[in-house]
Structures are given as structure tokens and as C-alpha cells.
Amino acid sequence: MKTFALTALIAALPMLAAPAFAADEVNVSNGISAGGAPLAVHGVDLVTLVRDGNPVEGFANYSATIDGASYYFTSEENLKEFQSEPARYLPQHGGFCSYGVAVGKKFDGDPDKYVLADGKLFLFLNTATRDKFLEDVTGTTATADGNWAKIKHVAVGDL
Structure with missing residues (x-):
């Protein structure tokens, strides 16, 4: 029984290391x-x-x-x-709502609700999240960029 469990664990290791x-x-x-x-x-x-x-x-x-x-x-x-x-055209934060990423979430990014700032495309869930982003573009972008590094490979359902 122990051999079977060990074999199963070894077989599963590549799946655990698989990319998102x-x-x-x-x-x-x-x-x-x-x-x-x-x-x-x-x-x-x-x-x-x-x-x-x-x-x-x-x-x-x-x-x-x-x-x-x-x-x-x-x-x-x-x-x-x-x-x-x-890279010139791809939206920031994987196309998720950049304000959502700033608060540690991955919300749908709607291309009808976008901002072009500093040569970058940012998408937003809705007008309210876009407006919050516009209150402090530099600060919110910095926060979102920092959070993106942490949550990029995390499944939406795990946030």
C-alpha cells in the first residue's frame, strides 16, 4: 500500500508544478x-x-x-x-480590471471601460472602478503592478 501511495505522489508532482x-x-x-x-x-x-x-x-x-x-x-x-x-497593445494586468487588481482581485476587464495612460492600456469592470483608478493613476497603477506580481498565477476563484 505504501508503494502505491508513493508512486501516486511521484506521478502527481509534475502536475503540481504545471504552469497556470x-x-x-x-x-x-x-x-x-x-x-x-x-x-x-x-x-x-x-x-x-x-x-x-x-x-x-x-x-x-x-x-x-x-x-x-x-x-x-x-x-x-x-x-x-x-x-x-x-506589448504595445496588450492590456495591463492580463486584461483584468486594473482597479480590481489594485485591491487584490481579478474582475472582468471591459474594453468599453478603458484608460490609456503613459502609453499603456488599462481595462476596468465598470465606470465606477475606472473613476476610482482615475483619482490616482500613478498610485493605483503602482499598487496594481505590485499586486499583479503576487496574484498573476493565482486562479480567480482562489482570490
């Missing part, structure tokens, strides 16, 4: 994309959002997958722009 799923590190609360990866930022084209301030839904035929999450775009040009410099 994309759903833990990137807000993919919007189902699965046409390509099979979880869909991020509600399918909104991040290039159009950052460049034009316009949250427009992209199309599955123009998609890219980064860190296990799929992103849609409205055109081949926007897809190529994103692929050339994804």
Missing part, C-alpha cells in the same frame, strides 16, 4: 475562439482600441494567440501590427 492556465493569467472570460484558444478582451481589436480609442470587435479570421489567449482584429493590417509589437 491562460484563464488565470489573462482575462479570457469570453469563451473559446474559433481557433480553440480562450478569447481575450471580449474579441475587441486592440490595435483599433489603442490607436483610435474605438473598441470594435474583431473577426476570427484575423486572430493571434499570445500566452494561450486569442485576440481578434478587424483587418490583416491590424493583425500584423499587433504581431510586430504585442
Whole structure:
């Protein structure tokens, strides 16, 4: 019996050390994309959002997958722009509500409720959390960044 228990424990060790799923590190609360990866930022084209301030839904035929999450775009040009410099367009804190991250939670980040500050995209659960963030952008960003380092790999349900 002891041999069986030890064998089972050894077999389970790789699973315990496995990396977190994309759903833990990137807000993919919007189902699965046409390509099979979880869909991020509600399918909104991040290039159009950052460049034009316009949250427009992209199309599955123009998609890219980064860190296990799929992103849609409205055109081949926007897809190529994103692929050339994804860090410029990806939302902070995995696309979760940045104010929520500042208080140690992972709430849905709505691309209709966003802020562009210091060349970075921040998403928010709603207008109230966006307004709280805007009261102290620098301080809230610093707090959220510190918390993100602690909760990035923690499942939403464990916070």
C-alpha cells in the first residue's frame, strides 16, 4: 500500500508544478475562439482600441494567440501590427480590471471601460472602478503592478 501511495505522489508532482492556465493569467472570460484558444478582451481589436480609442470587435479570421489567449482584429493590417509589437497593445494586468487588481482581485476587464495612460492600456469592470483608478493613476497603477506580481498565477476563484 505504501508503494502505491508513493508512486501516486511521484506521478502527481509534475502536475503540481504545471504552469497556470491562460484563464488565470489573462482575462479570457469570453469563451473559446474559433481557433480553440480562450478569447481575450471580449474579441475587441486592440490595435483599433489603442490607436483610435474605438473598441470594435474583431473577426476570427484575423486572430493571434499570445500566452494561450486569442485576440481578434478587424483587418490583416491590424493583425500584423499587433504581431510586430504585442506589448504595445496588450492590456495591463492580463486584461483584468486594473482597479480590481489594485485591491487584490481579478474582475472582468471591459474594453468599453478603458484608460490609456503613459502609453499603456488599462481595462476596468465598470465606470465606477475606472473613476476610482482615475483619482490616482500613478498610485493605483503602482499598487496594481505590485499586486499583479503576487496574484498573476493565482486562479480567480482562489482570490
